[in-house]
Amino acid sequence: MPRRVLVIDSAEAPDEARAALAKGIEAIRAEFALPARFPPEVLRDAERAAREDHGPGPGRPDRTDLPLVTLDPPGSMDLDQAMLIERRGSGFRVWYAIADVAAFVRPDSPLDREARARVETFYLPDLRIPLHPPVLSEGAASLLPGEDRPAVLWQLDLDSSGDLTSVEASRAVVRSRSRLDYPTAQRQLDAGTAPEAMNLLREVGTLLRDREALRGGISLNASVQQVVADHDGWRLEYRAPLPVEDWNAQISLLAGIAAADLMLYGQVGVLRVLPEPGEATVGKLRRVARALKVRWPEGEAYATLIRRMDPARPRHAAFLTEATSLLRGAGYEVFDGQIPPRPIHAALATQYAHVTAPLRRLVDRFAAEICVSLCAGDEVPDWVCAALPSLPALMESGDRRAKAVERACVDLAEAVLLRERIGEVFEGVVLDLNDRVDWDRNGKPDAGVVMLREPAVIARLDGHDLPQGAELRVRLVTADPASRRVLFDWIDAV
Template structure:
């Protein structure tokens, strides 16, 4: 893991980092704090919360999330059964607090999702719900949707059941602590089962032709009085945990497709020309994609410690574009596939943090019980694609701006220094509307020893290691740029 600290304030010739971060909220129009009326509505929703008919507090659920997380959407308990496995997956019952047509419903539709900024988290729902009474905190009785998902010995999806109940999680694990214990063979039977089931689901994904893009993430995390940028590859237990969430979303999609009603997360298959170009790029980068391997199987063979193979994985990510939400409306199932998963799929496991999951859970439960679908739910589903597109664009823009800002802030005092870097994309001519006035578009690189990506000028082909000099790092403009001084 690459880990470079960025502390604030620092004696550097720039505006205060806290001020620059705060200004992002205004520049990108992030949601304001909840009004007194909304906070009061949350308090009333908690007071009005009813008891579900079912009680599953005897099941020893546990959660596994990033360290310090308080908005806990999911808890699980895993069993080995005669036919294979039984996954108990509890998802926070947000619809129990947020009723269709209520003020909380209206405000959450305006927000769309939780915004994660370095200086603070701007929650989708008031913290009383998202981080307290709606969160599946340990040793607290909480309302939840209880998914029961049967898998065979190879991890193939079988029967799926959904009920509304109450649970009590027994433990709150964090990824790094759980992974350390797992690696030390501390005997936690649930983590061993999670690894076993997760591995089998990854195999099923590759057999379907799906692909897990295991690219390093660039994250901003608190560090004492400031923040640090961290480039990290997801831990194995994170991947296995993600597979539990994904199989639940696949099960939810199957329920809704069977009923002919609902909303799915979709992605078109890569264009054949793009896929052929990708195959040629793998050959040029010295790691050709064998004809007898599926796309997902090939990606699973890549070693991201190799600069050329890291570039291949970055290129693979660009193949899958156009993720969207689609209402089920009589289309062939082939038009409703999430191509990276090679299966129909629905967002359903993060209702505290993402608007659409609340509606998917409510829809799936009504389908499971045979209850009629209310008109207001029909109307809401029609509005959700545009609401989610808008909120995702807004959240991604401010998140990228925060990373760009911190990159420039931490590197500004190192202008003139030289670094080793991997070229991700070469610089190239960008045609101008005026013929003969073409401009060179900068390339993109990633530093070898810092969690920094940036633009560069000069020669360098994808997958090559180059020596570069930092020539620009401007926190106010959120810009960072290098020049190639030597190719290795």
């Protein structure tokens, strides 16, 4: 899992920190040419689409009888997914409604062209740069509670072992009953007061997670860096994902696997693929495990080891951060009439497609349209087929920019929050050595990366003969928001 920054409420931050963060964000927006406002013609097109009638009709039955709920981070308004899980004999039926963005975005319209230029939603410390105008992404197209919304409704039937037995994807009008958030749902589950929807999510999510393990798939339960505002200012901390987040992700993965199955059967689609990590990558991860004193018995698969890691333990958290190297090289594979030779996502150990986040990711709109057409026995629309060849390059370019923006935002937040602490001493663990250091900034052949225990910082480290995996004390020597540069100097071992 990549690092990311979440700012809970920047209004509570000290004025100086807020000003430095705002200035740094503007610099990042300019550096990466991030779009600012939507052009007037795009906003007019979005307003037009929001006013249109998207109620029940031919090809879009009324399924507002389904008591769907959404589950997202607190405060989310761009709600892509709503779910309902039912028992069905010894198995389950999962109803999964996905925002039908294609109902609002006409091919080659201003909205369509702008979405292709943006590719995806960008997340910065205290704002989002959305893929679609908020009148749609947080309004007419979002699966907000109590509102009738057009959706692509997936019916996913599972047997008692978690295997898919049938799949349907069709258009419908749905209405979410309530908007749930992760922390509240987890507290209710822990206390035994959760609604039945969340109890079934835990049961099915656990079943699907077990199926993933049997396939040899991996889910990196790595901690993320989080910026939290409180009455004293800001602090950086590590946050391990809640179990309910993983169970919810398993439902999304289930839909993506089902979508890929449909596409491969119909011999047309766009898959998310990831090659198996090479021997060199796995070999390096073994060396990291030895350095961090993480026990990795001969013959144990890396997927099994990763599942044993506890992100609350510093050495395990460091190993999980390094294990993201196994996920490098992901891309998109388009096909029309000839199935790709290896249409597999190695981390999931199965085929997979992106279909569950169309409000935030361009490719999902096209992939969902393919699945609806295949289930109905219809030809895939010409506008989808015409766009397919360009999607991999568009998405890969957008992914690269999003990751670069994410890294820049993390560096900025660390520099802002540490800038008054030059000279202080911290404890941490040496995470990595030369190959991940930005030499243009450091120019030090003996530099590395240190992961602090507190605050939650992963930053550059100067030193001599750095022992990877060593616990040590370091002194902060640079924290410059303008350059987004944070640098520590080695003092001694802990």
